[in-house]
Amino acid sequence: MRKIVLVFVLFSALGFAQQDAQYTQYMYNTININPAYAGSRGAMSIFGLYRTQWVGLDGAPETSSFSLNTPINNSNLGLGVSLVNDKIGPTNENTFSADLSYTIPTSETFKLSFGIKGTANLFNLDINKLNPEYQGDPQFQDLNNKFSPNIGAGVYWHSDKAYIGLSVPNFIETNRYSDNDYAIFKDRINYYLIAGYVFDLDAYIKFKPAVLTKMVEGAPLQVDLSANFLFNEKFSVGVAYRWSAALSAMAGFQVSDGLFIGYAYDRETTRLNNYNSGSHEIFLRFEFLNNYSRITSPRFF
Numbered sequence: 001m002r003k004i005v006l007v008f009v010l011f012s013a014l015g016f017a018q019q020d021a022q023y024t025q026y027m028y029n030t031i032n033i034n035p036a037y038a039g040s041r042g043a044m045s046i047f048g049l050y051r052t053q054w055v056g057l058d059g060a061p062e063t064s065s066f067s068l069n070t071p072i073n074n075s076n077l078g079l080g081v082s083l084v085n086d087k088i089g090p091t092n093e094n095t096f097s098a099d100l101s102y103t104i105p106t107s108e109t110f111k112l113s114f115g116i117k118g119t120a121n122l123f124n125l126d127i128n129k130l131n132p133e134y135q136g137d138p139q140f141q142d143l144n145n146k147f148s149p150n151i152g153a154g155v156y157w158h159s160d161k162a163y164i165g166l167s168v169p170n171f172i173e174t175n176r177y178s179d180n181d182y183a184i185f186k187d188r189i190n191y192y193l194i195a196g197y198v199f200d201l202d203a204y205i206k207f208k209p210a211v212l213t214k215m216v217e218g219a220p221l222q223v224d225l226s227a228n229f230l231f232n233e234k235f236s237v238g239v240a241y242r243w244s245a246a247l248s249a250m251a252g253f254q255v256s257d258g259l260f261i262g263y264a265y266d267r268e269t270t271r272l273n274n275y276n277s278g279s280h281e282i283f284l285r286f287e288f289l290n291n292y293s294r295i296t297s298p299r300f301f
Contacts, residue, residue: 020169020190021063021086023051024240024248024264024281026212027226027301031069031080033192034167035099035115036156039071039078041287049283054268054276059089059129069099076103078113090129094122097169101156109159117152117169121187148174148187163301164195191215196301206230208300226250228300236262236300245270246279260285 023029029049030037047067054060069080080099085092101115125143154167174187196210212224222245228238233254240248247269252262266279 020214021051021065021084022053022061023049023063023065024224024242024266024279025049025250025262025283026194026224027196027210028252028260028262028283028285029065029067030156030165030194030301031067031099032065032082032084032097033169033190034154034156034165034194035080035097035117035152035169036101036113036154036165036167037078038069038080038099038101038113038115040101040103040111040113040156040158041069042071044068044070044288046286047283048285049281051279051281053266053279054272055278055280057272057276060276062087077101078103078115090126092124092126096120106157110162111158113156113158115154115156115167117154119150119152119170121148121150121174122146123148148172150174150187154192158301161198162196165192167192188216188218198300204232206300210300220244230300240264242266258287258289 020033023032026033029047031047045068047065049063049065051063052060053062064085065082067080067082069078071078078099078101080101082097082099084095084097086095087093097117097119099115099117101113103111103113106112123143123146150170150172152167152169152171154165154169156163156165158164168189168191170187170189173189191214193213194211196208198206198208201207206229208228208230210226210228212222214222221243223243224240225243226238226240228236228250230236235254236250236252238250240250242248245268246266248264248266250262250264252260254260262283264281266281267273268276268278
């Protein structure tokens, strides 16, 4: 039964529009969706994340992400590189990206960053994982490391307490897999709008509401609402709601000045909840801080 449910979910998505990898803790992993974020934290930042979605459902999405971004000396430029591995059922994708940003001050507290992204995607499809009646049937063909390039761009207006960003990571729509000229697996354009603000409730507690809106042709509008508290610049807890999809709990800990660890658990609010035990996401972020770093305190973003 779980395999039947998964096949329905997969081909409902693949038959209409392929969305980018999904993250609950996107606010710590912004460079994957907005290249203008590169270097905005004022220090070299190394980030690693692992997400397993819909645990217990055969072939459910599994995502690994690694990124590095840094300002370039004392210039207005920022540089980032990232690698994302995304597995869904019979598909396995590796996406390599390079980001370049340029930042200008717009006031004493706010800066405006512009970013461009170049991407190389390697797509693999193992038809036999769909358990066809006849293994090796020539009418069903595997794909091995099918290459497709892409470009993206974004803007990011930010201060130490607030941010708003608009981005399109991939401008080129790509047919990854087609049958008789009909695109079964097509990479669509994803549009992102993010925003957040940090309130100082007192000397030891900060509160940050945030929102992510994602729009892609052929898929429902995705709206993620989150609320996080940061205690004594060390421990953060929060909740998030993905509109008509999932409810999440998040926690993070500032282990040292440079090392931060975070975890999130998602629970579906749809009928899919009956066929899995939730989704787990964990990440590590390490930053090389020195006397020239512009980070004044640990941030939510």
